[in-house]
Each structure stands twice: as C-alpha cells, then as structure tokens.
Amino acid sequence: MTAITSRALLALTFAAGLNGAIFSTAFAARAAAPDEAASGTAVSKEFASSFNDAQDLLKAGKGAEALAKLHALDVQADVTPYEKYLILRLRAPAEYAANDATSAATDFDALTTNSFLPAADRVQMLRALSTVLYSSEQYAKATVALQRYIDAGGDDAKLRGLLPQAQYMNKDYAAASKGFRAEADATYAAGNVPTEKSLRLLASAYSQADDDAGYVWALEHVAVAYPKADYWKEVVARGIHATKGSERTYVEGYRLKTQLLGSVSESDRITYAAMAAHEGYPEEAKHVLDEAYANKPFTGNDLVEANKLRVEVNKAVTNDHAQQAASEAAARNAKDGNALVSQGLLETVDGNAQQGSQLIAQGIAKGGLKAPEDAKLHLGYAQIKSGQDADALKTFQSINGDPTGIQPIVHVWTLYAQSRLHAGAAPAPAAAASK
16 A cells, blocks of 8 residues: 655645645734735734744644644634634644644544635645545545545545555445556556556455456456466466366366466376377377476376376377478378478477477468367467467467367467566456456
8 A cells, every 4th residue: 555654744744735835824923914804814913923833843843732832822712713724724734743643634624614725725635634534544534535635626646546545445345446447547558567566456456346357357467467476377277267178178278387387286297198198299298297207206096197108108209209200291291281280289399399380380371270270379389488479479369269169278378478578568358347
C-alpha cells in the first residue's frame, strides 16, 4: 500500500492550506479594515497575538502546545464566528500532529462545509481529510472522503490512487478491483507496464471478489511482465486443465511444463516418458528418464517401471539415430509435409531445435498436412527451444481454430513468448475479463 508522509510534515502542509507555507492567515496586531469589519472577517488584537503564537508552536512541531493555545482562545466569550473558523482551521492539523487522528478528521470534515472556507480551498481540505483518514487506517471513512475529493475535482494522482487501496482494505473487493484495473489499463495505454505489486494486488482483489475472468487477466499480465515460476505454475495448470485430454495433448502439456517450470512433477515423470515414447518420440522419453535418474531417482514400483521403459526407450533411440539420414531423405521426397513435420519435432526433442524448426517450416510449406495447426504449435515450440522468440510469437499467434483441443496450450505458449520478448504491455487476450 502507498506510504504516507510523516505526521509532522503533513500537519504543516495541512496548516498551510496545502500551499507549501504556513497557514496564510497569520495576523499582525492591527485594526480591522472597513471591508473586513463589514464581512465579519475581522479579528481582535488579542486574538491575533495568541493565534500567531499557536501557529508558531505548530510550525515548531509542538502540536499539543498549539492545541492548548487554541483551546484558550476558543473558550473566550467574545470569540467571533470567523475566529472560530480560524481556530478550527489551525486546530485540525495541530490535532493530527498531536496524534489525535479522530479529532483531526472530525475538524477537517467540518472545515469542508464551513461557510468561511474559500471555495478554492475546499478540495485541499478534502485532500487533508482523506489523507488523515487513510493514514490512520479508518478505511471505510477514507473511501467516502477520497470519493468526495475526486468528485470535487481533486487531481493528485497519488491520492486518487489511494481510493482502490482504501476499498481493498475495507474489503470492498469488487470496487477495489475496478479501480486497480482502471489504473492498470491507463498504464498500459501510456506504453508502460504496471508494477508487479500493483498487478498482484489487482489479482488479489479479483480473487477476493470471486471474479475468475478478472483474476486470470491479472495473473497472465503479471506472469508476462514479471515471469516467475510461481506465476507460470498456475497459468500452465489452467491451460492444461482447459485442454481436451488425450495422450497427445498430455504430452504437449508436459512439454509446456518442462519449458516454463523446468520439469514436470515427480508423479508425472513415468507417465510423460511412457506417453512420449508411445507417440513416437523416444528421445524425448530418454531425456525425461535420464534427468530423473541423475537428479532424483525413482523408487519402489516407479523404479521397476522406469527400468523396463528405459531399456525400450534406449533401443528405440539407437534405431532412430541409425535411420536418421534415411528418414530425413524420405521425408523430403514425400508428396506432403507430414513426415518433415514429424522429423523436425524429433530433431527438436533430440536437442537440435534449430534444425528441427527448419524441417517443420519446410513441412508446413509443402502442405497436405493432416493437422496443420498442430504443426504450427510444434514449429513455435522448436522456435522457442532455438531462441527464435519473435518468430515463435508470430507462429503461435497464427494458429487458427482448435480442431484438436490445443488452443489453451497455444495461449500459454503465446504468453510465454511475449514474456521472453519483454512484451508485458500487450499480453495476448484471455477469456473476457470483468472491468
């Protein structure tokens, strides 16, 4: 949340009418001018002397002493309504300086409707009232005061930004999320990226308001702008959960997890390896198994199954490598591009992503594909693996339709490509979010 300036400094600012100098009505002992007398804004010599003393005390940081001086003035029998107003105007900041926020807020609120307050000063008194209420954690009242300040034309950007924060602290999450979202939209529109903290706060407000579409919007934007495993973990989980389940799409999900999170979970390692091998990518299965054996070996039944699978996978990898040149030549001579796409993905998962992306691109160009959108997904994957992030983003964004249920995974890949390009200001749109 936004920090508030020190109490002593704020008190002086409030007393200055927020104009940067001590409250301008400092009186010398003199006779009232005719127009002052007629308008009821004259002060007596005795009042002026004591009032100036009170101002000096506040200026010296002695809020309690200033209050005592003002109280002595206030109880005099002959004090005029205008002098009452002057006392009120100085007493409010003095109370704040003396750590009496409740009384200060009451007096600032009274000032906003006082007939002697110049119209030009009303916004400034509302500013003071809002700041006192927020800084003293009176959030329910602060939301009302801040809205009054805004409605009156207050244009202090930092103070206006306190409204959704006060709403959030007051547990009015729906209103807070609208305010935070407006701030985020304005920041993006200006060509900038909101802070990580502000996007997290927006996500929290949406979550507390049970606005899932809004929450996803904030989650994806913070993941793109500030890519961290904690953010990607949920983005990936949502994408995979929304994907139509099949062995092939599960493998796509595991590839996504491995790239964005570094690895799949221990419970998924055997399944990933087995599915990859079954789909015709034993080299991918070998990488999964080898990493597991090297870092956190299998145990129990998983170890038995992994040992058996490893033998089969290693044999298949050896055969693939022996036939690699012939397979690539056959793919190039084929009438359609399906074999080139498959060969390119094999190269990619075998660690040759640059070569893989070229083969897949040639296969797409050749045409006649059984699953053209899947081929684009694999091209984007190969481009990501080979560091061609800008090309990958274009590829993912070119995928149209969703005949095989891969669009949620494609969406996450698109976000990831954007994050690698530092394109946090314009993440790909998710499901329509509330505003």
